[in-house]
Amino acid sequence: MKPVLRPVAALAFLAGAATTVQAADFEWKMQASWPPGGPGTQWENFTMFVDAVDKMSAGRLKIEPLPGGAIVPAFEVLDATSREVIDGAHTAMGYWVGRSKAAIPLSHGPLFGMDYIDFFGWLYHGGGRELTDQWYQEKLKANVVSFPVQPSGPQALGWYKEEIKSWEDFKGLKLRIYGLGNLVFNAAGVSAVQLPGAEILPAAERGVIDAAEWVGGIADLEFGFHTVWKYTMAPGVHEQVTVGDLLINKDRWDSLPADLKAIVEAAAVQTFWVWKTKWHIHNADAYEEMVTKHGVKKIRTPQGILDSFMAAYDELAVQWEEEDEWYKKVRDS
Structure with a gap:
């Protein structure tokens, strides 16, 4: 049987070599x-x-x-x-x-x-x-x-230590928020800063920021924001x-x-x-877990905050069209 088995074994080896994953x-x-x-x-x-x-x-x-x-x-x-x-x-x-x-x-x-x-x-x-x-x-x-x-x-408007009931409550905060939200809220009187996601919770724990917006739902739950803040607010109009x-x-x-x-x-x-x-x-499941397991309270964003944001945005949009030809080009498209 040896003369038969050896060729079969050799063929099997060659077949295995032929199916080996090739380098990318x-x-x-x-x-x-x-x-x-x-x-x-x-x-x-x-x-x-x-x-x-x-x-x-x-x-x-x-x-x-x-x-x-x-x-x-x-x-x-x-x-x-x-x-x-x-x-x-x-x-x-x-x-x-x-x-x-x-x-x-x-x-x-x-x-x-x-x-x-x-x-x-x-x-x-x-x-x-x-x-x-x-x-x-x-x-x-x-x-x-x-x-x-x-x-x-669409994204929520972040996390807070106390319930936010008005624009006056909101604008006194030091808030981490991204992109457009950062620019508009700063213009409207909020102290807004932009931090990478991984730096938000450490900044909150050190008291560097009072509140933070990231994404909402599952992303916020994974970052552990509920361990520092117990109020989460939605909707936002920034994203x-x-x-x-x-x-x-x-x-x-x-x-x-x-x-x-x-x-x-x-x-x-x-x-x-x-x-x-x-x-x-995953967001729906995350919000349920926040409320039922971690004692998070979901609150509706006061209309005054949304109105103040849009009023500031409308003014800035006119300014940006004058300053940045690409901003105008994209909006006109």
Whole structure:
């Protein structure tokens, strides 16, 4: 029997070698602007995209997802991607409002009554995607391309130690809030600051901030905000339709063959909608847990706060159109 078994064994070895996973054609390192998290968080959105690319490409494009701070600080991922320190980033345009107010209508804030279907339609059929890449490359001088991937809105208006009953109660606080909310509330008289997500709870524990807005629901529960604050307030109008984006270094993007480019875009679109529906489920469960297990009280945002925000926003919008040609270009589109 030996003359028979040896060839069979050899063939089996060769067959096994033939099915061994081959090295990826392209390997990227991409960093998020947030820490790791579980189901329903921004981190899950990131890893969902990474897994989709891996499966669709049959391993030809491998992406290593890294948490905020792994290579560069959370707010430096745009420049790091542009300079090829990292190959890409999972982040949010509101972090760049100091460079151009066009980040607001390109990604979040009061969007003229749009819901996510409307906004997605503008991105893919109304020139929004093209405007976004032009803005990054021409206005910000960043060597990147962008894909919408993380629809995490509408968002709540944060966490508080006491019930907020009026605009007067609210405007005396030192509040952590992102992007448009930060700019508008500061203009309206609130002391608003912007911190990376991982720094919010430590800042609250040290008394550096009085209140904080992050995302709401599951993301806030995972960060443990209920251990410091017992009141959470909604709705907000600062991020009704808010979309985090996926940045890729343009040279890395240009080096991909057409089929892998199509796979990256398809994975981003799939992640956008599949994660969005899952996010709402986890948010509902998270709010129930906050109330029933952690004694959190949900309060409705006083109308005076919403009115004060919109009044300040309307004034700023006129100013920003005069100061930033890209802000006007995006709004006019």
